[in-house]
Amino acid sequence: MAADVRDRKPYRNAGIGRVLRYFACGLLLLISWPAHAFLARPAVFAALGAVAKAPNGWQQFCTENPGECRSDGAPPRDVTLTPELLQQLYAINGLVNIRVKWTSDEELYGKPERWTYPLDRGDCEDIVLLKRRMLAEAGWPLSALLVTTVEEKTAAKGHHAVLTVRTDHGEFILDNQTPEILFADETNYHYLIRQSTYDPNVWVTFSPNRPITVR
DSSP: OEEOGGGSOSOSOHHHHHHHHHHHHHHHHHHTTTHHHHHTSOEEEOOEEEEEOOOHHHHHHHHHOGGGSOOOOOOOOEEOOOHHHHHHHHHHHHHHHHHSEEOOHHHHHSSSOOOOOOSSEEOHHHHHHHHHHHHHHTTOOGGGEEEEEEEESSSSOOEEEEEEEEETTEEEEEOTTOSSOEEGGGSSEEEEEEEOSSOTTOEEEEOSSOOEEEO
16 A cells, blocks of 8 residues: 555654755755656565564664554555655655764774664664654655665675665665665665564565566
């Protein structure tokens, strides 16, 4: 089922709303011209596998922030994407990427892993959590905002976290390593696990099968 974000309260935080509107104005000229071609592409959705253990960082985050991890029990909903909502997606992605300087958990907290909301510094999981919260405050359903862990297709095979956004035009990836919003099949990542659409505390693997393409 697709969700129309326009039917929901646009922002719970008026300050964030003002900042996003100013930031979006600067992006308008950059992304408005390809929006219709972008939205005309085939919709691609990942093929998912079995239930997996949630990352330790997510479990720790939920212990500290239980209100952020509850399922609302509503059926999963994909966002009905419009050029205006695509602009909003770019605005929030760009604002967080600029606002938060990547910094390791070791440097910030003296431990290898800690998931939390960042202020001006944080690692990839922290940045994903902030994007998820800001999009939710802008009216996007949490069932369409899925924290996702990936492995880089390099010799180092470093682990990383991105935000998958489900829409009626397919799944998009928001990544702190690029200002671009990419279709899930356009990245250079091997996808590991992500939140399910029906419960943020249930995580699932990715099937080795090819993504499902809907035209």
